[in-house]
Amino acid sequence: THTHTKTENKVHVIIYTTEVDYSFCRFDCNMGEVKVIGSRKSQFCTRVEWALKLKGVAYEYLEEDLRNKSPLLLKFNPVHKKVPVLLHDGEPIVESLVILEYIDEKWKENPLLPQEPYERAMARCWAKFVDEKCVFGAWDACRAEGEEEKEKAIGSAQESIAFLEKQIEGKIFFGGEQIGFLDLVVGWIPLWLGVMEEAGGMKLLEAEKFPCLHEWAQNFIKIPLIKECLPPREELANYFQASLSYLRSLAANKP
Amino acid sequence: DISSQLLFFLTPFLVFVLDKVFCSSFSVSKFLQISVTMASRGVVLLDFWPSMFGMRIRIALAEKGIPYEYREEDLGSRNKSPLLLKMNPVHKKTPVLIHHGNPVCESLIAVQYIDEVWKDKSPLLPSDSYHRAQARFWADFVDKKIYDGGRKVCSSKGEDQEAAKTEFIESLKLLEGQLGDKPYFAGETFGYVDVALVPFYSWFYAYETCGNFSIEAECPKLIAWAKRCLEKESVAKSLPDKHKVYDFVLHHYT
Numbered sequence: 001t002h003t004h005t006k007t008e009n010k011v012h013v014i015i016y017t018t019e020v021d022y023s024f025c026r027f028d029c030n031m032g033e034v035k036v037i038g039s040r041k042s043q044f045c046t047r048v049e050w051a052l053k054l055k056g057v058a059y060e061y062l063e064e065d066l067r068n069k070s071p072l073l074l075k076f077n078p079v080h081k082k083v084p085v086l087l088h089d090g091e092p093i094v095e096s097l098v099i100l101e102y103i104d105e106k107w108k109e110n111p112l113l114p115q116e117p118y119e120r121a122m123a124r125c126w127a128k129f130v131d132e133k134c135v136f137g138a139w140d141a142c143r144a145e146g147e148e149e150k151e152k153a154i155g156s157a158q159e160s161i162a163f164l165e166k167q168i169e170g171k172i173f174f175g176g177e178q179i180g181f182l183d184l185v186v187g188w189i190p191l192w193l194g195v196m197e198e199a200g201g202m203k204l205l206e207a208e209k210f211p212c213l214h215e216w217a218q219n220f221i222k223i224p225l226i227k228e229c230l231p232p233r234e235e236l237a238n239y240f241q242a243s244l245s246y247l248r249s250l251a252a253n254k255p
Numbered sequence: 256d257i258s259s260q261l262l263f264f265l266t267p268f269l270v271f272v273l274d275k276v277f278c279s280s281f282s283v284s285k286f287l288q289i290s291v292t293m294a295s296r297g298v299v300l301l302d303f304w305p306s307m308f309g310m311r312i313r314i315a316l317a318e319k320g321i322p323y324e325y326r327e328e329d330l331g332s333r334n335k336s337p338l339l340l341k342m343n344p345v346h347k348k349t350p351v352l353i354h355h356g357n358p359v360c361e362s363l364i365a366v367q368y369i370d371e372v373w374k375d376k377s378p379l380l381p382s383d384s385y386h387r388a389q390a391r392f393w394a395d396f397v398d399k400k401i402y403d404g405g406r407k408v409c410s411s412k413g414e415d416q417e418a419a420k421t422e423f424i425e426s427l428k429l430l431e432g433q434l435g436d437k438p439y440f441a442g443e444t445f446g447y448v449d450v451a452l453v454p455f456y457s458w459f460y461a462y463e464t465c466g467n468f469s470i471e472a473e474c475p476k477l478i479a480w481a482k483r484c485l486e487k488e489s490v491a492k493s494l495p496d497k498h499k500v501y502d503f504v505l506h507h508y509t
Binding site: 079088091093094095098099101102105106117118120121124125128129163 | 345354357359360361364365367368371372384385387388389391392395396429
């Protein structure tokens with residue numbers, strides 16, 4: 001819920017392998033009213049919440065039923081009619097990566113993007129790659145039926161994941177010593193990928209093949225502020241199963 | 256000085272010879288990197304002449320007055336050069352901006368990079384966070400709707416083409432609405448969204464001819480905006496001739 005407080009807000013975050021102190025003080029500087037229109041099942045919405053929490057921004061969350069889109073959503077995202085939408089003092093910002101950059105620019109605590117232009121470009125490049133190739137690659141592998149098609153889709157998805165493995169090698173987080181932009185973007189892997197793997201009857205993030213990414217995933221999901229924004233696993237699993245069945249029935253009914 | 260001038264002129268020849276003789280050895284790729292960097296004082300653009308994405312980077316570099324080496328990658332030949340494969344191993348696509356030997360892929364990311372590194376001249380993104388977010392949104396919209404939309408118009412037929420045309424015009428009208436009565440998308444100055452969209456103007460003739468329709472009839476303000484952008488030297492010299500583009504489309508899309 002939305003609060004304006006004049007007292008200190010401190011958050012301590014400890015992860016199991018390394019103690020990372022995310023304590024920060026946030027005095028209310030009248031930075032405006034923040035709302036998020038989202039769906040808790042969508043990893044694109046969760047990453048926005050993570051960013052706001054990392055920065056200590058108080059916000060109101062408005063859960064959207066995607067099968068029955070509200071007039072509010074249609075008003076503030078008339079072009080794509082999708083979540084997430086960030087409302088800052090009533091002004092809408094849409095597209096999760098655009099929202100993350102906006103949050104990073106507006107609130108300076110715990111910077112998400114690196115300072116150096118080339119590193120920023122790399123973070124943005126990898127974020128785009130994750131959203132365009134990894135997410136859809138995993139979903140394709142989940143949906144594929146038939147042994148040959150499945151194997152091919154899994155191979156393709158794992159090729160994308162291999163690039164991420166290289167990026168995380170030798171680092172605690174994609175952002176280095178602290179959580180960064182790319183960690184939030186890849187943050188769908190611990191929960192959402194796990195659920196997709198179960199629903200699709202396949203394993204993509206194999207610990208022996210991708211040890212660094214696997215370890216990162218285990219650590220990331222244990223961080224309290226990350227964990228507290230996650231939807232219940234069972235709810236997500238049911239949602240994916242339902243989507244899969246729906247898509248498969250559509251395919252079966254095509255002439 | 257003379258030695259760097261000599262190297263500048265000899266480099267393409269040496270690169271060509273070594274390319275052919277040694278193919279993918281490590282020493283050649285290192286030599287390529289060094290020679291390419293020295294020759295252009297740091298900035299190289301790996302590009303393909305009809306690519307709207309490449310045009311965006313050409314415009315941004317021209318706006319900032321940055322000298323660079325343009326290297327044509329013939330994507331039609333299906334033989335991707337060792338430099339491209341080394342600089343963009345993930346997507347193996349152009350354009351790639353190379354600065355001091357470091358590659359930046361994805362045109363909009365490269366344009367933002369150029370804007371951040373050479374921030375003192377002709378800023379492309381607005382200074383205010385909210386307007387920057389709007390600019391990024393609309394540039395992303397162009398990426399999502401205009402490229403695929405236009406391609407579908409060229410490569411489909413009959414009913415599919417009619418549907419493609421309708422959708423394409425709808426997207427252009429949304430952009431036209433966003434432009435409104437302003438001279439450029441961000442207002443008085445040429446900026447990021449203009450850079451993202453104007454390259455597609457060089458393809459409009461091809462889309463119109465393939466689809467047998469007039470974009471100007473549907474979106475007159477957008478065409479007026481495009482012509483206004485073309486009055487800028489940075490844009491005029493970065494866009495290819497529309498007939499050349501149409502010829503290219505005929506050979507590759509239809």
